[in-house]
Amino acid sequence: MAPPLLSFPGKNPPIVPLPSLYRPTTTTATATTSFRSPPPPPPSIGSAARIQKLIAAQSDPLLAKEIYDVASSLRPDLLRRSSLHTLILKLARARHFSAALSFLRHLPSPSPALLSSLFHTFSRVSRPDLALSAFRRLLLSSSPPCPKLFNRLLSALATHPSSLPAALSLLKSASSLGVTPTTRSFNVLMFAFCRVGKLSVAYSLFNRIFAVGLTPDVASYRILMQGLCRKSQVGTAISLLDDMLNKGFVPDALTYTTLLNSLCRKKKLREAYKLLCRMKVRGCNPDIVHYNTVIIGFCREGRPLDACKVIEDMPKNFGCLPNLVSYAILVHGLSSRGLFEQANGYLEDMMGRGLVPHFSVFHALIKGFCGVGKVDEACRVLEGMLRQGVAPHVDTWDLIVAGVCDEDREKLEAAVLKVVKEEEWRRCTKIVQLGGALEEYMIRRFCMRNLQRDRCW
Structure with a gap:
């Protein structure tokens, strides 16, 4: 029997909400987001150090360039400046100049070490014009270079005589380029002009050192003295040495070597010996x-x-x-x-x-003794030579054999037997090389022994 319905007289029954059987937990936008796939992870191509080692290990520069291009397209965040430096040097050394300069343009401020290596490479492959071009691009892209890098460029240009005018013009315009030249800058060009025989230009550079407010060093004087000695102007070089000493400079060992050699070649041996004796007094021990x-x-x-x-x-x-x-x-x-x-x-x-x-020292003395007939003294020199473990030359044996054959055959036989019995000497000197006199003498000795033996029988 059904239970009776409740009634409220004079009022409508209250509406009692039914419990909800389905209640959505997220909105449509939220649901759409929850079903979206996560972004893919970046490709794994190794660490930055591994990429750099891989580029550096390639002997083919074009293959190293391809590795760099692939790595830059996949993970540019892993590339280091050192990897690009290595690639540029590889391309330049393999004479791929256009590719090397193209990568160099991508660098906002190339390091001095990279540019110094490039200058040396371009000079070594006889392209100093590329070194000058890279230097001009550096002036447009960054601050003025340091004096050390400027001197490196001058050295690269001065190696080639055809580039000496450009190097000289660059040195004269250094102040307008914002570069401060040093004494080393002038020394580089002085040495180059002395090497090609243009001593007047080297002299003008030497005087210009004082004009720009710098002071020449020991190398400046030495370079100029070497140029004077090459021109056989040793007297002027000695005067320059006196001026150097009066200004308080102490010449180095190479300076004195140059002057001594030049004085000896000019047959000024008394002056050379005097200079040798004065070296220690002037602060340089010979x-x-x-x-x-x-x-x-x-x-x-x-x-x-x-x-x-x-x-x-x-x-x-x-x-x-x-x-x-x-x-x-x-x-x-x-x-x-x-x-x-x-x-x-x-x-x-x-x-x-x-x-x-050396065996030539013994040979000179043996030849002299044999020439004046002093064979005994020559043999004593030969014995001393053998005691020192020095193998005589064939010509030395010829001198001894020829001298001994004229005096005493018994002495010759004893000397030959001594050489034959000593294994070490026998390896160094062959008996058949001792000369025609020894061969003829041995044949006669063997014939005489056979004749005596036949008589005994």
Whole structure:
């Protein structure tokens, strides 16, 4: 039986809301957003360091350029400036100049290290005009370059004689370009003009150093003195050295080497020796190169006894000991003048100091002794040569064999047997190379022995 309905007399029944069976949780726009796919992740092409190593490892610059183009199109955020620097240098060194300059234009401010390497590369491939073009583009795109980069450009231009006028014009207009030249800038061009023989231009550059408010350094004086010595104006170079010393500069070792060599070649040996003695007083200790230069000069002019005086003064006055070159020059010089006993004394002194002479030193002395008939002395020199482990030359054996054959055959046989029995010497010298005299002598000895044996039987 159904329950009775409730009634409210004189009023309408209240409307009781029914519970909702479906209630949407989101709006249409929100629902649409919830079903949209997330953006795709960026492609994975490796890290920035990996890309840089990959570009640097390619031997083919065009392949490295393709790798850079692909990486820049996919992930430009991973590219470093160093990767572009490496690519530009690869293209320039492979003579892809247009591609290298095209990438260089993309750089708002190229680093000085990159430009310095480019200047060197363009100079090495004989294209200094490209170095000058890159420098002008740098002036238009950024602040004026530093003096070091400016000097690098001058060096690249000065390497080629055809670019020297452009380098000189660039140096003269440095102030208008906002570049402050240094003494090094003038030295670079002075050296280049001295090398091509234009000493007047080098002199004008030297004087211009004072005009722009700079001071020349030791290299400035040395470059100018080297140019004067090349022109055989050694007297003017000595005057410039005196001016340098009066202004308080201390010449370096290379400056003195240039002057000593020039004085010796001009046969001014007395002046060269005086300059060598004054070096230590003037603040530069002479080294073995300076002494050997003077020794060569004396021996070249046939004055080996004066060279002996230089060698004797070395240890007691300057504390510098002779080396292999010093003794070799002196022994050759003494031997050429017939002073074989003195030469032999210096040879023994040389070996007593633990120095092993070249075989030519022994050969010169052996040749001299054999030439004057002193075969015993020549044999003693040969024995000393073998004790030092130096293999005699074939001509040396010819001299000894020819000298001994004229005096004592028994002595020759003992010398030959000594060479044959010693394995080390036998490897260095073949018996068949000892000369025709030795071959003839050995044949006669063998024939005599066979004849004696036949008689005994």
